[in-house]
Amino acid sequence: xxxxxxxxxxxxxxxxxxxxxxxxxxxxxxxxxxxxxxxxxxxxxxxxxxxxxxxxxxxxxxxxxxxxxxxxxxxxxxxxxxxxxxxxxxxxxxxxxxxxxxxxxxxxxxxxxxxxxxxxxxxxxxxxxxxxxxxxxx
Numbered sequence: 001x002x003x004x005x006x007x008x009x010x011x012x013x014x015x016x017x018x019x020x021x022x023x024x025x026x027x028x029x030x031x032x033x034x035x036x037x038x039x040x041x042x043x044x045x046x047x048x049x050x051x052x053x054x055x056x057x058x059x060x061x062x063x064x065x066x067x068x069x070x071x072x073x074x075x076x077x078x079x080x081x082x083x084x085x086x087x088x089x090x091x092x093x094x095x096x097x098x099x100x101x102x103x104x105x106x107x108x109x110x111x112x113x114x115x116x117x118x119x120x121x122x123x124x125x126x127x128x129x130x131x132x133x134x135x136x137x138x
Contacts, residue, residue: 010104011058023095034130046127060115067110098112098114112136116134
């Protein structure tokens with residue numbers, strides 16, 4: 001699998017003074033399993049990234065593991081801002097509802113972990129989210 005993952009989230013967000021529920025995707029290169037029992041996974045997001053604020057508000061996220069053959073999709077997502085563009089559509093990905101969390105998953109992912117935020121840590125210019133895995137999807 002490609003080392004970066006795509007993290008998807010659904011959250012209320014205010015854009016140009018108008019509140020709406022928004023789905024977004026972020027490329028996350030810093031991620032790792034954090035515990036087997038209970039099952040937890042950690043992701044690190046730049047503190048100034050809108051996705052960080054969205055995950056904080058939503059309290060959940062989905063880690064989408066993309067295959068090596070999908071690396072061009074991941075690379076295309078790296079410098080995109082999902083606040084003004086539907087990244088699912090832009091990247092040609094299919095949005096699917098998750099089984100256990102509100103945030104959507106990516107149907108084309110090789111595997112997904114549906115996570116509820118267990119803890120949130122400030123770490124310099126990044127925020128680390130420790131997610132409790134509530135719904136693996138392989």
